[in-house]
Amino acid sequence: MTNWTLAARAAKMNPSAIREILKLTDRPGIISLAGGLPSPKAFPLNAFTEACATVMARDGASALQYSTSEGFAPLRQAVADLLPWDVNPDQVLITTGSQQALDLIGKVFLDKDSRMLVETPTYLGALQAFAPQEPVAVSVASDDEGIVIDDFAAKAGTGADKARLAYVLPNFQNPTGRTMSEARRAALVAKAAELNIPLIEDNPYGDLWFDEEPPLPLAARNPEGVVYMGSFSKVLAPGLRLGYLVAPAAVYSKFLQAKQAADLHTPGFNQRVVSEVIKDGFLDRHVPTIRTLYKAQRDTMLAALEREMAGLDVQWTRPVGGMFLWVTLPEGMNAQNLLAAAVERKVAFVPGAPFYADNADPRTLRLSYVTASSDEINTAIAALADAIRSTLAGA
């Protein structure tokens, strides 16, 4: 019927591979290692229930009214206090999940065809969030310690083609689970400052370390050179959609304008509830319970991989925090093709290809160890090994 002319970008908006996969995982009996869903066991239900009642009783009318685009002042202060460097709450912008922070960053930094640098591989949701601005995403070579500095410099571009930003996820990266080393962080911050390229530091998982805290954030090393993003989705719960960014004063007002245009403000009720939950050091007591839970499930998955993949030429990362690990299949295999065989065996994962800005490695896939139980992880990894064996036999 309608035959409207849409924006050029709309032609590229198609159902994502991951969305389609996640639909499969809703089928009864499927164990999903695909999604990035935090374990509901980690949600502090009682604290939320009490905070909702407290906020409604004390500030109900204010919580339900329009509020400021910057965010609820006590929550901005709480965010500043949580971060391990000297942050002025005036530089904190509360966002509707950290996904929205990515949308705002795209709007402020990227024109059509702007060059932007990303890790190899990188967070798929960031590629999607930046896509409406139609940038050119360029993969920078990355090893076990993170982004490779020489390649970062080589890909930085010059003049009109100079990279507008470099997007990195230093702690327990989505999708690989890897963590950028202390030395690499220092080198990246120095090189980015030298080249005057803004670093976009995404840190949703940083508090979910298992044995020791990761090195200091990039932003702590050069606050004027970094736009930092954080989230309450992994340390409290994602359903309230509360994230934040910390931006240098020189660009903060641009983010604020973009935020106001995008959704006026993040729901004030949600900001007040989270502010109420986290006061008095709640996160100091709560986050360790998540670390313990996820560490045990990571251990289960690593042990299951050792056991089940024995004799198969399969490799995987060994994350020291976060939610994901990254698997590389034997030479010649394709994770997308493996998925059908895996789903037949009642297990789902996310193929790695969509996480690459370019030159995808089709042998890769992402596994989450936080949503399924330990028993389910054991069953699922055995099923995955069976699918690999069967695919190798059929090849």
Place this chain on the structure above:
Amino acid sequence: MTNWTLAARAAKMNPSAIREILKLTDRPGIISLAGGLPSPKAFPLNAFTEACATVMARDGASALQYSTSEGFAPLRQAVADLLPWDVNPDQVLITTGSQQALDLIGKVFLDKDSRMLVETPTYLGALQAFAPQEPVAVSVASDDEGIVIDDFAAKAGTGADKARLAYVLPNFQNPTGRTMSEARRAALVAKAAELNIPLIEDNPYGDLWFDEEPPLPLAARNPEGVVYMGSFSKVLAPGLRLGYLVAPAAVYSKFLQAKQAADLHTPGFNQRVVSEVIKDGFLDRHVPTIRTLYKAQRDTMLAALEREMAGLDVQWTRPVGGMFLWVTLPEGMNAQNLLAAAVERKVAFVPGAPFYADNADPRTLRLSYVTASSDEINTAIAALADAIRSTLAGA
């Protein structure tokens, strides 16, 4: 310190005139007729408090988990059921306030320099939401019945310059308070279909009618020709940021992709709470109380204007619903200049100029009758008349 190259659009992102004005209105003692804040007297606090407790007790873990980008299924069904035409819930997308629906519409329809048609004047927030796509907004002449059809056709453009969309707010428009007539709606829908121009129908105030329901929405007349936007902000409360759009199937999937990239999904907790509040016909009982409240305050403001502006060459609209009326000052006056004199007299309003896409009329200003009490409205209109008189005397 930082000297980064930002997106071209960022140069245009500056603190809005209205934001700066609203800061003034926070000063103690100022009566604000400026903001579009619904009266907190209209917020159903008890119903929200109960719904929060119910949702947490029954579905707490689901409410706090990630959820689908389309929105919570029972809420999509409820929206479809509320609307006065045959709506398939599959075509309903829940948004983070209807401001976000505007952002998504810009992303799906507008390229840089795309022509878009708007009313004269139009909703400032829509201009801001579309701005990141850098379109060319063209004002279509508008009279008391709404957009003028001949001018709509004359401004439609052709070929690559053909308008990508026409944005209209038919009921109790923000900022003017005017309502599009039955005949004008029919003519606009027919002409837009003939020219194949998508109509964007924004209807946040439609339920806030005072004596009789407004004519049927444009979307009810040609669902395939209209993207319809609604909101719970004015009938329940804005602080939860819940809006929705209804899109023809041919473009729905594009909106869904844009939504996913923008913030993954609207907070599931909020969707469940509103779904819980409105089940069993709550709005049928609640909205009439808002109509009664706002009608009384409109009456107060109209009476005050008749009384206080007597002898001054001031004109104003007489809205039959909604939250705003529109004032035109005497020839030669400038509402922006008047504001300083008004604030001295402890009353604030919004100058009309920012609501024009082009050729602003500097004599115009917007007044809200919903936030201030009737006593405050009387005091404020007297002060405003005094400011006008004083400015005229000084001129």
